[in-house]
Amino acid sequence: MKAAALLQAGITEFSYHGEEAPVLRDIEIAAAPGTLTAVLGGSGSGKSTLGKLLAGWMSGGHSGLFRGTLHLDVQGAAPGGDSSPLVFRGSPDDPRINPALWSRHVGYVPQDAAALLSTVGSTVAEELAFGLENRGVNRQLMQSEVERAAEAAGLTALLDRDPATLSGGELRRLAMACSAITRPCVLVLDEPLGSLDHAGAQSVRALVRSLLESGTAVIVLTQTVDELGLAADHWLVLDGGTVTARGAPGGLAASAELLQSGVVLPAVPGYGFGWQCRAVAPRGADSRPATPRPDNPRPATPRPADPRPAADTPAVLELERVSFAFPAGRGGQGRGILKELSLAVRSGEVVAVTGPNGAGKSTLLRHFNGLLRPGLGTVRVLGADIRGVPTGRVADKVGLLFQHPRDQLFERTVLREVLFGLDRKYGPEAAGKARAALTAVGLGEQLETHPHELPASAQRLLALATVLAREPDVIALDEPTVGLDRHGLERLDDAVRAATERDAAVVMVTHELAYARQAADRILELRDGSLREL
Amino acid sequence: MPNRRPALNPLTTLAAAVAAAVMTTAASSWAVSLAVASAAAVLAVRAGVGARLAPAAAVILAPFWLSLLIMHGLFFPEGRTVLAQWGAARVTTEGLGFALDMGTRTAAYVMVFLLFSFTVRLPDLVAVMSARRVPPQFGYVLASTLTLAPAVTVRLARIRQAQESRGLVLRGGPLRRLAAARQQMVPLVLALIQDAGDRAQALDSRGFNASRERTSYREVPDTAAQRTFRAVALAAAAAAVGLRISGHWPEGLWMVGLWPDAPSPVALLAVALLARGVPA
Known part of the structure; x- marks a missing residue:
């Protein structure tokens, strides 16, 4: 009953x-x-x-x-x-x-x-x-x-x-x-x-x-x-x-x-969709795949045999024996610690970093643009040591998507948000660049909306647009998939693909291993302060 | 963070802070003020809050001292002993003395109350206030005010990091830094208002505006001795104000008789008690 x-x-x-x-x-x-x-x-x-x-x-x-x-x-x-x-x-x-x-x-x-x-x-x-x-x-x-x-x-x-x-x-x-x-x-x-x-x-x-x-x-x-x-x-x-639609899960699954609806579906039998089809087209594919429609879901495409950039491509981002620890009492002891960590990312490469909560993944990304500075070791961007270079200058080369959009967004309108700091880099072209980045993430029609009024998925895409508009050589993405619906994930995939096509390097931190497998050329696990290849 | 449990009721430390501040005012002596301010500084270091308290005190006191120096150090109408003169501006012994007196007195207040706010356990304070039928909303506002400085610092750091990541360079002279700070102020205020709005709904849903009497999960320590101390401290503070207003202040020999303007033992006792409330 x-x-x-x-x-x-x-x-x-x-x-x-x-x-x-x-x-x-x-x-x-x-x-x-x-x-x-x-x-x-x-x-x-x-x-x-x-x-x-x-x-x-x-x-x-x-x-x-x-x-x-x-x-x-x-x-x-x-x-x-x-x-x-x-x-x-x-x-x-x-x-x-x-x-x-x-x-x-x-x-x-x-x-x-x-x-x-x-x-x-x-x-x-x-x-x-x-x-x-x-x-x-x-x-x-x-x-x-x-x-x-x-x-x-x-x-x-x-x-x-x-x-x-x-x-x-x-x-x-x-x-x-x-x-x-x-x-x-x-x-x-x-x-x-x-x-x-x-x-x-x-x-x-x-x-x-x-x-x-x-x-x-x-x-x-x-x-x-x-x-x-x-x-x-x-x-x-x-x-x-x-x-x-409403009903029992079995009846609605397909x-x-x-x-x-834009709901993200699991990669399990019976659902047809999953990370494969919402995620990136294989790196190096010639043409952009069509957006999946209910009647024509994008088929899972096998990854190319070797999508990695050639080994002789110069590294755009290098971390050499980087060690870092928060002062005692902040962030909890033992959290966010890096121990003699080394990493080299070449242009056009997509690297995913995974690992448990509190392993220091966000801490690692914050070293790329100098928001955090290593206790020991060196960070090089385009071959130049960023020691002593203010974050605001490194930001010309490195874009960082924060883990929480609320930490990244501070302006009164969507357009102002993307325009911040852009005029220093592009002068009169800034407005055009901002609009193009917003259009790319699907927010081209909401220029005057207050960022806080956007749904969570759109807030993350707006934060992404602030990074994309600057066209950095290195793009660091902290949990970019969190809060995105399927339409948002497609925008993210497009953005990653466009970035690598103009030879930018992408490093993304994600706890979604299935997504990482599809999106990245290689996956690294951060554990006990150092990286190892998965 | 370990669970800190001060031995004293927050009302006792609050009474100690109020008594120390009031008696310092009544004593109206730079030596007393300096002694109280120094004692508070030593206790802050002992409590491990010195590093946070020092910048907060500097932000409040530096502009105040500067204005005192300009107002009274250079333009003190009652000044007779002229040390130096540039046109209308005269440096007088009396003017400097007044500035010193006011400056040290303010330093004493600021140090004592900052020490209180940085060391009091807010849940205890809210709990004792609600136990005394003070509306919990008032206690919450007080608690939020005491935590406002740390909250603003965290939020400001987030905004600055977001802006630096988009090309804001925080270097150069004071003017450039001031311009950069201006860019952070509007987002800061808007973010704090937004946070407050979000928090209000959540507090409502957790029954914070319920009309019934509130109970307290924490048992806040209190003893007869502490209640006696609070009464004595507040009575002594009232007496000190009375003596000062009536013009019967026992200059020079007040309660100690060792040397003129000796720090009031009651004021120092109050600060010492404040220290006992400070978690080690």
């Missing part, structure tokens, strides 16, 4: 203030106890807005105009105290959701998990207790609840740690535990596996499993059919703000709607 839904939402329309087109329309979604629902959608499909709406973050008219119903089948959840559906008509008289009350029943973990933390808790235990303190729970009960939540999330050993020192996977589990500690009957997770390495993803999956077993209804919003998506009972495909 099918259990009654705990949360049911009927969204006729939702639009943000100042925008005419609705972000969401004609969506019905229900969450039953102990079930996992995956909402699959590409960048800009409205997933995060849907998550916030379900979590009660968007009601009350201050964020946008909402017409539809929310029905939480729990006594005392609605403002009136009963459990009848809340009806929103987009008028000032609409019911107002108290986020504190609503979140006791519907927990929400945003895409940027760190944003959920209070920042005043100096330990994991205090951060976990924050929501209970606000609800006036007595100390004894609070302590047992903190222990229970920590155990469920595998955080028991970390209770006394400063949240600022947690790894990505640990931080995500902490945010989930902070939401789950009040035992909500529904938990909405936005991209819960994004940017996590294998171990981190595994720990989050285990936590979701235990929540499901305890009867929680879990809704996962994702643009990748990852392991969580595959484990879901029910799929909803979101495209252009509305549900284009559907046209899913292929159209």
